Amino acid sequence: MSIINLGLQNVALKRSDMSLDSEIIFKSLGTIEDIRNASSFNQTLSEELKMAIKNTQKTLETRTERLKLKNQKFKCIEPAALEEINGLFEILGEKIDNTVTQNGTSQNKLRTCVDLQKFIKSHCLIQEYSFQIKKCGESDCLICDPVRLTHEIFNQLHYIPDPQISSNPDHYQDFDSLYGQNTTEKDIPSKKNHHECKELAPSGILVAARVRDFVFCISCSKLRCLFSQYVLDDSDYEALQTAMETFAYTCGSPIVPENHFLYDKVFVRMNLTCNLPIEQVYYSCKIEHSQICYYCGEEDNLVELLQEILSQFQTVYPLCEVCQERGKNFFTKGKIQM
Ligand SMILES: [Zn+2]
Ligand SMILES: [Zn+2]
Ligand SMILES: [Zn+2]
Structure with missing residues (x-):
């Protein structure tokens, strides 16, 4: 725990x-x-x-x-107040990009905000566990105020490094030896393959025909499938909706706590991590579901499926433009023999 x-x-x-x-x-x-x-x-x-x-x-x-x-x-901090959130968007609009809006912050929307993207490239570092912003140090930058520290000190300020495994695979390298080095996210725990854990669902449940609903992971915002033996009646369905709002779901955890009456009735795959794609049963299930990118779960800006690919494979899963730009290809199944 x-x-x-x-x-x-x-x-x-x-x-x-x-x-x-x-x-x-x-x-x-x-x-x-x-x-x-x-x-x-x-x-x-x-x-x-x-x-x-x-x-x-x-x-x-x-x-x-x-x-x-x-x-x-552990420390608790106050959540951002509405005024603070408004203030942030005001500054963003004035100084960085006036096309950013408060109700359009999905990855695909932000990708179209050209100036914001430039700012992120030159002033920010987005990693799995952190988001860091740093003055760029350029004297002609129109966004940053001049650096107030002395140049010697400013030049020694680096982004926080990623955890990197040391020569002993059971330990990570210490912070001081990594600070200021170029590091990658290859060793972060969530990118490691987890040990197979036992599924809570009885066998035969985690199949397309038993998908009854979906849940959003609050960490990766991907939809994950919810399974049950029988179609849920109204009261179970309502209890499930309430449970999903009460217990924030993240990939790899059960959908409700052990003492909840739906614990033995509604299941989610336990062998999931946030970096895994959308489950294939999502696309083949019988309940209503929208087309979403196989890799990230985005609904907007899907790449058009070419007849050429469709004619070669039995199944071609949707792909979004962001994932395509990051080097992903259409995920396919069942090559059709010509
Ligand atoms: Zn700058
Ligand atoms: Zn997740
Ligand atoms: Zn995608």
Whole structure:
């Protein structure tokens, strides 16, 4: 179990009550999205909700901050406030790229923001575990303010390196020996092949015909298939929707905690990691599903399928322009013998 989960062992959480009016409105709201929408129109509900979860947040914060990793205590930070998010987009628009909008931040949308892409190339480093921004140090840069540190110190500031395995394969190299070196992500734990783990689903369940719904991984935003022996009835389906909103799903974990009544009923493949493509059963399942890129799960900007490829293979999986630019080809199955 991960350390962060230890902090939540044997803890029950309950929010405080709101005014009767707000409670009545709240009862009629089903999903997190409904709640967000309603509170954006209803100031009282929004304020009362924030107050009602204060104690719960405090409890979670205290418990989390008692955890330690290598003698360092966990820290909780305040989530970004709406004003801060607005402020960030304002600066982005003014200084970097005025085509970036707050409701268009998918990878495919951002790819079309030319100036933003230039900025990311020259000032940022995006890695699996980190996003780093650094002044470029060019005196004619229109975005950065002049460097205030002395040049000797500024020139010694580097991006944080990636973890790299040392000569002993059980250990990583220490930070000091890597700082300032060119490193790659080849050794990060999530890129390593995980040991096969035992599936929770009984055999015969993880097949296209038993796909009943999908869940988004909050880490890689790929859709993963949910399976069950029988079609879910309305109440199970509703409970599943609530569970998916309550428990943030990430690849490789079960869909609900062990004590949930759906634990033995609804399954997700356990042998999944975020760097694995979309499951092939996604494309062949019987429930409604949209065409999404096999590698990243994007729905927009799919590369047009050429007749030439279609005629050579029984199955050709969708590919998006971003993945194609990164060197991926159409993933295919079943070469047709001519
Ligand atoms: Zn700059
Ligand atoms: Zn994932
Ligand atoms: Zn893609």
